Amino acid sequence: MKRLVSMAFATAGALLLQGCAGWQSALDPKGPAASELAWLIWFFTALCAVVWVLVMIALVVPLMMRSRAQAEPLAIKAGADDRKLRAVMTAVGLTAIVLIGLTLLSFFANRTLAAIGSDAALTIRVTGHQWWWEVRYEDATPSRILTTANEIHIPAGEPVRLLLTSTDVIHSFWIPSLSGKLDLIPGHMNVLDLKADKPGVYRGQCAEFCGAQHANMGTFIIAEPRAKFDAWWNDQLQPAATPTGDEAKAGQDLFLKRPCVMCHRIGGTPAGGTVAPDLTHIASRQTLAAGTLTMSRGNLAAWIADPQGIKPGSHMPVVELSGDELNAMVAYLEALK
Amino acid sequence: MRAAVAMLLFPVLALAACQREERDTRPQSALGSGEQPTPVTTLEPGGQRPPASDNKAASFEANAFHMSEGKRLFGWFNCSGCHANGGGGMGPALMDQKWLYGSSIESIHATIRDGRPNGMPSFRDKIPDDQIWELAAFVRSLSGNAPSSAAPQRNDDMMAHPSENRMPDAATLGKSP
Numbered sequence: 001m002k003r004l005v006s007m008a009f010a011t012a013g014a015l016l017l018q019g020c021a022g023w024q025s026a027l028d029p030k031g032p033a034a035s036e037l038a039w040l041i042w043f044f045t046a047l048c049a050v051v052w053v054l055v056m057i058a059l060v061v062p063l064m065m066r067s068r069a070q071a072e073p074l075a076i077k078a079g080a081d082d083r084k085l086r087a088v089m090t091a092v093g094l095t096a097i098v099l100i101g102l103t104l105l106s107f108f109a110n111r112t113l114a115a116i117g118s119d120a121a122l123t124i125r126v127t128g129h130q131w132w133w134e135v136r137y138e139d140a141t142p143s144r145i146l147t148t149a150n151e152i153h154i155p156a157g158e159p160v161r162l163l164l165t166s167t168d169v170i171h172s173f174w175i176p177s178l179s180g181k182l183d184l185i186p187g188h189m190n191v192l193d194l195k196a197d198k199p200g201v202y203r204g205q206c207a208e209f210c211g212a213q214h215a216n217m218g219t220f221i222i223a224e225p226r227a228k229f230d231a232w233w234n235d236q237l238q239p240a241a242t243p244t245g246d247e248a249k250a251g252q253d254l255f256l257k258r259p260c261v262m263c264h265r266i267g268g269t270p271a272g273g274t275v276a277p278d279l280t281h282i283a284s285r286q287t288l289a290a291g292t293l294t295m296s297r298g299n300l301a302a303w304i305a306d307p308q309g310i311k312p313g314s315h316m317p318v319v320e321l322s323g324d325e326l327n328a329m330v331a332y333l334e335a336l337k
Numbered sequence: 338m339r340a341a342v343a344m345l346l347f348p349v350l351a352l353a354a355c356q357r358e359e360r361d362t363r364p365q366s367a368l369g370s371g372e373q374p375t376p377v378t379t380l381e382p383g384g385q386r387p388p389a390s391d392n393k394a395a396s397f398e399a400n401a402f403h404m405s406e407g408k409r410l411f412g413w414f415n416c417s418g419c420h421a422n423g424g425g426g427m428g429p430a431l432m433d434q435k436w437l438y439g440s441s442i443e444s445i446h447a448t449i450r451d452g453r454p455n456g457m458p459s460f461r462d463k464i465p466d467d468q469i470w471e472l473a474a475f476v477r478s479l480s481g482n483a484p485s486s487a488a489p490q491r492n493d494d495m496m497a498h499p500s501e502n503r504m505p506d507a508a509t510l511g512k513s514p
Contacts, residue, residue, distance in 0.1 A: 186493075259465050262414060275413045308363040315409075317465045318363055 024203035026176035031195050033113050033179040040109045044102060051098065113180075117193020120161035124152060128164070128171030128184035128206070131213040131314060132277055132290040137233065138163075146236050147265075149277030150290045153232050156199040156223035164190040172208035175221050181207045196223035203291070212313030218291025239268025240280045240336050251332025259319050260329075266336070276316065283337045289314075301330045360402045364467045394442045397470040398477070401487040404501070407475025408489040410468055416476075417494075419456070423479040424497025428456060431479045432498045434507060440482060445473035481507035 022028060029035035127134040137146040154160045164173050166184040174181035179194040196202065206217035224232065243249045255261060256271060263276035271279075282288075286295055289311055293299040302309075305326055307316035321329065397403045411417070419428030429437060438444050438453055449469045452459035460469065478488040481504035488501035498504060 257462060259463055259468075262463055306363070313360070313362055317468055319465055 023201055024176050024205065028177050030200060030202060031178040031197055032116055033194050034177055036109050036112050037180055040105065043105065047098065047102070113193070116195055117159045117161045117191075120159040120193060122155065122158065123161045123163060124154070125163045125165070126152070126173060126184070128166040128168075128173070128210070128217075130168050130211050131206070131217040131311065133217075133219045134277070144233075144237060146233060147274075147278050148236060148281070148285075150219055150287065151285050152219060152221045153229055154196060154221060154223050155226045155229040156196050158226070159193055159195045162192040162194065164192055169210045170208055171206050171210045171217070173204065173219075174207035175202050175204035175219075177202045178204075178221060183208060196221065199223050199225055201286075213311045216290060216292045216311050218287070220286060220291065222286075235284075236281055240266045242268075243332050243335055245331070247328050247331040248335050249332075251328035251330070254321075254325055254329055255332060258321070259317065263316075279333065279336060281336055283334050297330055297334055300333055301326055304329060304333075358400060358402055361396070364465075393467075393470055394446075397474045398442050399484055399487050400474065401489075403471045404474045404478055404483060404487060405489040406468075407471035407473070408501075410464075410472050411475055412494070414460075414464070414472075416472070422492075422494060422496045422498075423476075430497075431476050432504070433480060436480075440477065440480065440507075442470070442473050442477055445476050446470055449473060449476075475501075479504070481505050 026034065026041075027038060029038045123138040125136040125138060127136070133150050133152075135148050135150070135152050137144075137148075139145050162173070164182055164184045165188065166186045168186065170186070171184040172181050173184055173192060175194070178196055179192060182190050182192045184190065200223055202221045202223070204219040204221060206214055206219075208214075210217065243252045252269065255266070256269065261271045261273060263273040265272050265274055265278045265280065267278075267280035283295065287293060288295055288299050288303050289307070292311060293303060304319070304321070306318060307314055308318055419426060420431050423431040425431070436444070438448055446469055448457060449464070449472055450459065450461050450466075464472070474483070475489065477483060478501040479498070481501075483501065485502040485504070485506075488504070490500050490502050492500050
């Protein structure tokens with residue numbers, strides 16, 4: 001029985017600690033900003049724990065060692081006041097030293113964070129919407145400016161500068177394994193620099209309550225080697241693939257005739273709406289609806305047929321489509337790689 | 338006794354706060370046809386014809402959620418391109434007392450759905466019917482035809498008029514009470 005209980009405790013502990021690793025954990029840093037912050041929080045926690053233990057000892061020990069009632073409690077003891085004064089002054093001095101030390105540490109950590117993006121070669125404008133992320137890659141050549149949604153590709157090992165803003169309410173951009181969180185505020189631009197040490201996929205999450213589907217506002221940072229990143233960028237700049245096959249052609253026709261065209265853009269077609277995610281290469285993304293569904297034919301169909309069932313309150317309306325029309329639409333979107 | 342009543346009253350009042358406006362974001366597609374014809378005039382030989390009303394109109398007309406959604410769509414679909422936030426430009430103003438094709442929500446819905454001569458395009462099949470109703474409800478509030486407690490607040494853009502919940506009531510506009 002005792003062994004069973006201890007095993008259960010060990011398993012529970014292991015499972016709990018497992019939550020600290022993975023693609024969305026501030027305790028599993030994968031970039032310089034996150035490791036700086038992780039180190040800082042561990043040091044703060046450890047030092048504060050030590051201080052707390054010392055205070056507890058100083059409190060409990062005298063209580064345990066309380067002397068018996070004195071015959072003359074009001075008698076003045078020589079040197080007692082001096083001793084107390086010394087103890088208090090020592091405590092005040094130590095507190096000041098610890099506070100100054102932690103302040104300095106936090107100051108230097110901030111300097112390190114600020115220095116990360118000082119020579120960033122890549123600027124990405126991230127705009128928060130209810131409830132998805134608009135991602136625009138800035139470039140000196142206007143024809144190379146690229147707009148996508150929800151997935152942020154960055155070159156691994158290189159600092160990247162993110163310009164954060166919002167169009168509706170305040171959101172917060174947070175990729176726990178890469179950096180701290182920063183708000184996206186309407187009418188205001190915040191700057192966040194980050195760097196991913198190694199290639200990989202890191203999940204992020206809106207960290208400021210922004211309405212009904214706040215929990216379903218995920219994003220992904222995909223760090224790739226530079227060559228792969230450049231190839232990806234060039235691919236994304238291409239207009240959407242021309243549909244082949246009758247079904248996909250019918251799907252494109254439908255897309256342009258139905259309400260989809262009012263909000264979404266598909267490069268190379270007359271669809272030019274910019275109030276909803278750009279769908280030019282939607283099938284090349286890993287997820288649908290800001291990290292809510294994995295990209296698959298079935299999920300695409302489910303999302304189009306009933307977006308309000310998957311993300312109630314989202315701004316994508318229910319559009320009436322027959323079964324055949326839905327199939328055609330999905331066939332078209334699925335080919336937009 | 339008095340304390341007991343107060344104790345009872347408090348949870349009742351607190352629970353009353355749970356009552357909130359219904360938000361129907363998933364319309365029944367069977368109701369979404371929006372094909373009801375709307376007359377543009379009440380003139381009819383042999384007497385006035387009965388006013389047409391749509392069974393959807395009432396659920397959109399004074400609903401705060403739908404009106405604010407309409408306000409968002411008004412910007413998204415660039416209605417301001419012609420109507421300049423209701424102040425009028427290439428298209429007629431939407432905030433005054435006289436409406437060319439009727440000020441009922443059904444008439445405005447028909448205007449958006451079917452278009453009107455001299456430039457208003459038809460948005461049939463381009464905007465889902467429920468969103469046309471939302472737009473119509475918002476456009477109606479531009480002239481004060483909505484309860485100020487439900488009309489959208491806070492304009493994010495330069496507007497030709499105060500925010501909708503501060504508009505004078507269209508029913509008494511320009512008249513002494």
